[in-house]
Every structure is written in C-alpha cells, then in structure tokens.
Amino acid sequence: MDILDRRILTHIQKDFPIDSRPYKEIGDKLGISEQEVMDRVKHLKETGIIRRIGGVFDSRKLGYHSTLCALQVAEENLQETADRINAIPGVTHNYIRDHQYNMWFTLIGPSEEYLEKTLQDIKRESPVEKMLNLPAVDFFKINVQFNLESSKKEAAETSI
Numbered sequence: 001m002d003i004l005d006r007r008i009l010t011h012i013q014k015d016f017p018i019d020s021r022p023y024k025e026i027g028d029k030l031g032i033s034e035q036e037v038m039d040r041v042k043h044l045k046e047t048g049i050i051r052r053i054g055g056v057f058d059s060r061k062l063g064y065h066s067t068l069c070a071l072q073v074a075e076e077n078l079q080e081t082a083d084r085i086n087a088i089p090g091v092t093h094n095y096i097r098d099h100q101y102n103m104w105f106t107l108i109g110p111s112e113e114y115l116e117k118t119l120q121d122i123k124r125e126s127p128v129e130k131m132l133n134l135p136a137v138d139f140f141k142i143n144v145q146f147n148l149e150s151s152k153k154e155a156a157e158t159s160i
Contacts, residue, residue, distance in 0.1 A: 006148035066108040070101035072130040081126045
C-alpha cells in the first residue's frame with residue numbers, strides 16, 4: 001500500500017462524497033483519475049484492506065430494534081450454523097470466539113417480535129446447544145477514523 005492508497009483510505013472513511021460519481025470527486029481532490037481511484041479501491045477490497053463501503057445508520061432512529069446473540073454450537077456444526085445465520089436478513093455481524101459461547105452475531109429487525117421469532121427459528125432449525133439473547137440496554141457508538149497519511153497511523157478522530 002503506497003501513500004496514494006493511504007490518502008484514498010483517509011478520505012473515503014470520513015468524507016465519502018454523496019454524488020453520482022463519487023470516485024471522480026475523490027480523484028479530483030487527490031489529483032488522479034476516477035478510474036485510478038476505482039482500480040485502487042477495488043484492489044484494496046480484493047486484498048482485504050477495505051472490508052466494506054457503505055452507509056452507517058442509527059437503526060433505532062429508523063424504528064428498528066437490535067440484539068446481540070451468543071450461541072453455544074458444537075465444533076462440527078459451526079459452518080452449517082454460520083451459513084444459516086449469515087443468510088438471515090438483518091444479521092450484521094457473525095463471528096467465532098474461543099469461549100463456551102463460541103458464535104456471536106448481531107441481529108436488526110423492524111420489531112422486537114421479529115427478533116424473537118427469528119431467534120426461535122434459529123433454535124428450532126439449527127444445531128444450537130444454548131443461546132443467549134443480549135439486547136442492548138445502553139448504546140455507545142465509537143467512531144474511529146485513522147489518518148493513514150501519517151507514518152504513525154494515529155487516530156484522527158475518536159468520539160463516544
């Protein structure tokens with residue numbers, strides 16, 4: 001990753017243009033072509049440096065509900081269970097942990113009833129040994145943006 005990649009990353013994580021041609025606008029600001037920005041972003045995604053580009057919304061303000069779930073799943077059933085959970089609309093994260101509860105995921109939906117029904121479906125249709133439903137009581141949103149143009153990769157802004 002060269003300095004131009006770092007400049008692109010610094011720019012898009014904090015100030016992604018809402019425009020019909022956002023990569024052109026980024027290129028204009030950085031003095032490179034729209035195509036070069038797109039090629040570099042594509043490469044950064046393919047190599048796993050960029051995981052996702054998309055909007056971040058406060059689901060509560062949109063009337064949605066969310067919960068964090070912890071599952072205890074036998075090792076031999078992890079992939080099957082992960083595939084099933086990842087196919088559910090509203091699952092935003094799903095990851096394995098080295099813990100008694102070894103699979104954790106977040107679920108967002110239009111109502112608490114939707115969440116409860118979805119969790120009951122998972123219990124019924126998946127080889128889940130135990131499940132914890134851990135709805136948030138307090139909300140904290142941490143926003144970290146990295147200044148990748150500096151050699152120290154210092155956080156440019158952190159807010160809670």
